[in-house]
Amino acid sequence: MAANSDSAKRAAAARALDEVRPGMRLGLGTGSTANIFVELLGERVRGGLAVRGVPTSEATRALAERVGIALATLDQLPELDLTVDGADEIGPDLALIKGGGGALLREKIVAAASAAMVVIADHTKVVSTLGRFPLPIEVVPFGLEATRRAIIAAATALGLTGDVRLRMENGHVFVTDGGHFILDAGFGAIPDPLALAQRLAGIPGVVEHGLFIGLATKAIVAGDGGVQVLTRAATTES
Numbered sequence: 260m261a262a263n264s265d266s267a268k269r270a271a272a273a274r275a276l277d278e279v280r281p282g283m284r285l286g287l288g289t290g291s292t293a294n295i296f297v298e299l300l301g302e303r304v305r306g307g308l309a310v311r312g313v314p315t316s317e318a319t320r321a322l323a324e325r326v327g328i329a330l331a332t333l334d335q336l337p338e339l340d341l342t343v344d345g346a347d348e349i350g351p352d353l354a355l356i357k358g359g360g361g362a363l364l365r366e367k368i369v370a371a372a373s374a375a376m377v378v379i380a381d382h383t384k385v386v387s388t389l390g391r392f393p394l395p396i397e398v399v400p401f402g403l404e405a406t407r408r409a410i411i412a413a414a415t416a417l418g419l420t421g422d423v424r425l426r427m428e429n430g431h432v433f434v435t436d437g438g439h440f441i442l443d444a445g446f447g448a449i450p451d452p453l454a455l456a457q458r459l460a461g462i463p464g465v466v467e468h469g470l471f472i473g474l475a476t477k478a479i480v481a482g483d484g485g486v487q488v489l490t491r492a493a494t495t496e497s
């Protein structure tokens with residue numbers, strides 16, 4: 260299935276290139292799907308397309324530099340035309356779970372600074388209710404256990420339960436580009452993402468969470484049946 264998934268990611272990323280116009284200021288997402296978009300964009304740039312990109316992670320910065328995309332910081336370009344990024348889940352109204360790669364903080368800042376956000380994904384990412392994918396929550400290291408308990412209490416108040424685990428990588432605590440930790444919250448189905456987002460945002464120690472609500476303007480989803488374009492109004496184009 261990996262090959263199918265890869266070709267679906269590639270099909271979605273290729274379709275997203277149609278959204279790019281000369282001169283655009285682009286947010287460049289993070290993850291395996293966004294990487295394909297960055298590589299394809301690099302090919303266009305080498306063919307003469309003039310755009311400037313703001314990367315959402317150090318990994319994307321390195322890749323974008325390697326493929327020849329002109330880069331800027333978000334301070335240099337605080338208003339962007341379009342961000343193209345992947346997602347871990349795409350739910351109703353294009354609410355997303357992001358942060359599987361640990362880049363959710365910069366991704367959300369960049370998406371919020373963009374006039375439009377296009378999500379690219381293979382079709383397995385589309386769900387009827389968010390939450391099958393554990394929700395990444397970025398926290399400051401200080402007071403980690405207190406913050407973890409506050410997250411559990413906030414979720415319990417909404418009837419959500421499940422493990423909230425510190426993300427590890429190769430035997431070490433995973434550290435984000437911003438120097439924070441990630442707690443992965445396996446709450447299962449999240450019927451009211453906005454209510455959870457609001458409660459999480461009110462917890463001291465939570466830097467940001469991976470619920471992206473009202474940010475994505477379009478999702479380009481590819482699978483065996485081809486490429487589908489989903490918009491916030493849930494209309495579908497082929």
Ligand SMILES: O=C[C@H](O)[C@H](O)[C@H](O)COP(=O)(O)O
Pocket residue numbers: 288289290291292293344345346347356357358359360361362363366
């Ligand atoms: O932090 C990582 C990002 O939110 C990614 O966009 C997300 O995890 C999807 O990644 P992938 O395209 O590799 O499934």
